[in-house]
Amino acid sequence: xxxxxxxxxxxxxxxxxxxxxxxxxxxxxxxxxxxxxxxxxxxxxxxxxxxxxxxxxxxxxxxxxxxxxxxxxxxxxxxxxxxxxxxxxxxxxxxxxxxxxxxxxxxxxxxxxxxxxxxxxxxxxxxxxxxxxxxxxxxxxxxxxxxxxxxxxxxxxxxxxxxxxxxxxxxxxxxxxxxxxxxxxxxxxxxxxxxxxxxxxxxxxxxxxxxxxxxxxxxxxxxxxxxxxxxxxxxxxxxxxxx
Numbered sequence: 001x002x003x004x005x006x007x008x009x010x011x012x013x014x015x016x017x018x019x020x021x022x023x024x025x026x027x028x029x030x031x032x033x034x035x036x037x038x039x040x041x042x043x044x045x046x047x048x049x050x051x052x053x054x055x056x057x058x059x060x061x062x063x064x065x066x067x068x069x070x071x072x073x074x075x076x077x078x079x080x081x082x083x084x085x086x087x088x089x090x091x092x093x094x095x096x097x098x099x100x101x102x103x104x105x106x107x108x109x110x111x112x113x114x115x116x117x118x119x120x121x122x123x124x125x126x127x128x129x130x131x132x133x134x135x136x137x138x139x140x141x142x143x144x145x146x147x148x149x150x151x152x153x154x155x156x157x158x159x160x161x162x163x164x165x166x167x168x169x170x171x172x173x174x175x176x177x178x179x180x181x182x183x184x185x186x187x188x189x190x191x192x193x194x195x196x197x198x199x200x201x202x203x204x205x206x207x208x209x210x211x212x213x214x215x216x217x218x219x220x221x222x223x224x225x226x227x228x229x230x231x232x233x234x235x236x237x238x239x240x241x242x243x
Contacts, residue, residue, distance in 0.1 A: 004030065006090070008033070009093035015047075020241075028063045091141060094112050137189045144196045198235050
């Protein structure tokens, strides 16, 4: 049976792939994105066009409706949940990036924590006047950065996550704890995925995979860090979406 699914960050790298998969499956997808300028917004607009074109060309059974908006806008979020019976939330919207978060930690807290809180409040009926007939499933994208300086590999969910090394990781860990709290208080079905480095088509231009390949294709030097002694886990975007 088709579901109505809200995908935040729908125009982004992972978000556009999630939308694509859900529409192909036959779901009714509502995509929300503020199209910010963390990187060129025209890339996000191109992602949306590509998903729409694929759906039309392949006659996918689902539908896709895009809304431009910010998850921090509590009134907009309340109206969205009032107008639609949401079955599931795939929460991918966030300010990403470790280094940038050090320059503007307030922005990362505002978007990643307060934005997530707005969605959680809406999911359990703490906004507006219309109570949800059934609480939606809440799927939330976190990050492997929450493991901080953990030295034991491979990481496991039970590893300590109380010493984040950047505001980005701290904001994501705080959002995880909010999800746990709302599960405890309101019975919200909340699942957290801690993504490691994701790569694939439509990848963000600030990500290592994109920059390295771009340097190779343009004949530029590829920078090496830590004398080339680097270890990193990679996850293909289709595997993320399948999960």
